[in-house]
Amino acid sequence: MPSRRHFLQGGISLAALAALSPWLSTGALSAGAPLLQRTIPRSGEMLPVIGLGTSQTFNVRLDDASLAPLQQVIETFFAGGARVIDTAPSYGAAEQVTGELLKRTSNQDRAFLATKLSSTGRARGQAQFEISQEALQRRNIDLVQVHNLQDTSTQLGLLRELKQQGLVRYIGITHYVESAHDELIAVLQREKDIDFVQFNYSVGERGAEQRLLPYCADHGLATLINRPFQRAALLSRVKDRPLPDWAAELQATSWAQLLLKFILAQPAVTVVIPATSNPRYMADNLAAGREPLPDAALLKKIVEAFA
Incomplete structure (x- = not known):
């Protein structure tokens, strides 16, 4: 994966990064506007719009050296008002790793x-669910999903x-692929x-706009969006380019924030x-989860920037 330091344009903002110093201070991200929240249609429960995926990044050894940077990620995540992992x-x-870090940071009940x-x-x-309970150190799990539609009917019944x-x-x-939509x-x-x-769903994979996103909106379904950067492929397209002036209209200070705001x-x-x-x-990702969001004209500019 390419180094993201080329894409941060100095990070979320100098003030925000200074406040985080070094990304761990409790409530450090709360100085600005709060994270946007959206409703789970079936229940009315509100969730912050920026979450955290763990594929590849959290697949590390359970030792202090491997866990230290990820513990900082988790602490920054919750300090910024996020919840969904x-x-x-x-x-x-x-x-x-997720279960251990939630225990170490006393965030089991917040996640x-x-x-x-x-x-x-x-x-x-059933056996896999019980292993997940043990690994996550939680008896009750908020959301369990049938992964990639594997044995869907049987697992949904369970x-x-x-x-x-x-x-x-x-x-x-x-x-995780458009052909499955x-x-x-x-x-x-x-x-x-x-x-x-x-x-x-992303700037580079917009197929969900055709049927899947409208279907979810019309039928009251909550959505989680994976691959927002296409495994960094989208960021690679702009790695040598300065952030456009119009990004300031969105209070965006990185290309990654533009990609997340597009979604x-x-x-x-x-x-x-x-x-x-x-x-x-x-911290940079969290900064994307705040107003303002792009209108039609700015969405077009984001698409053109990554074309």
Whole structure:
């Protein structure tokens, strides 16, 4: 992954970075406008729009040297008012690392934890859920999703049982490629009690604008957006270019913030979940989750900048 220092244009802002010093001060990000929040349609619960993905970045050894920078990420995350952390058993040690860091930082009760089932068969799904409970150090999980539509009907049946038992609060489905969007919609049309859908959407992958985002808006579905930077491919396109003057209209101080604000301009987006292992990048991402968001003219400029 290319170094993001080329894209930060000095970070979120000199004042904000100074306040964070070194990204850990309690409430350090609260000096500016608060994070935007959006509603989970099924319940009315509000969630901050910037979350945290853990794929690859949290798959590290459970030792102090490996955990130290990630602990700073978690502390910056909560200091900035965020809550949603998305992980999965298939992300290696990410669930264990997440659970350990939430314990170390005393944030177990503040986190909105989302994980996944990626098993075939009910028994394996049940065993996987119990392993997730142990790894995350939480009996009750906020959101459990069927990962990449694997054995969808069986796993959704299990999740309904876990929800009735009070062990899961919300259930969902996920995918990460545009070619699966029609299949996501087909499942949503068939299974009417799904609360969340997670999928890819970005300046470089805009297919969700055609059917999936409108469907979610029309049918009261919460959305988690993955791959906002396309694994840094979008940032690579602009690595040698200065931030355009019009970015100031959005109070954006990095290319990453423009990419996140582009996504958040869609009202059907509930939370976007960029992954990072760097506390400075975490702070930069959080700065994107505040007003103002781009109007149609600025959205067009963002698209053109990454074309």
